[in-house]
């Protein structure tokens with residue numbers, strides 16, 4: 001498949017190895033949690049193939065560059081492989097729990113959401129439309145567009161698309177303080 005339409009295309013070969021491992025870890029945890037949510041509730045279409053393909057593609061790109069570097073690790077000239085990293089899994093989970101997606105969507109886009117059963121619905125911020133097809137599941141922290149763009153995901157993919165953030169760790173840095181502040185407001 002071609003991915004030229006996707007806005008998120010960082011140059012992974014320009015990144016340090018520790019940074020690449022971090023990106024792979026964040027995308028990996030995110031994909032795993034989205035897959036788990038989709039598996040837990042197959043009736044709720046909250047994770048489109050478009051988004052799944054996109055994350056698969058990113059992980060493939062990152063892992064290709066990491067594999068190239070792993071292949072030359074045996075050389076005495078190869079830089080030291082980064083170790084002693086702390087996992088970012090907990091941090092990602094805290095952000096997902098700490099940011100109210102309904103509130104966030106309305107704060108950072110012109111989209112206004114209204115309740116539609118267990119979900120919220122409004123005009124999609126990522127494509128032009130007159131009939132609302134953008135759905136947010138507040139409890140799960142997931143969103144999806146059933147209209148033209150067919151995108152979906154969680155707070156991370158949403159923030160990256162709205163603010164054109166290309167690296168996962170930049171999304172984490174951006175969302176961490178928002179998640180912290182949200183906790184005090186209840």
Ligand SMILES: [Zn+2]
Nearest residue numbers: 124127145149
């Ligand atoms: Zn859309």
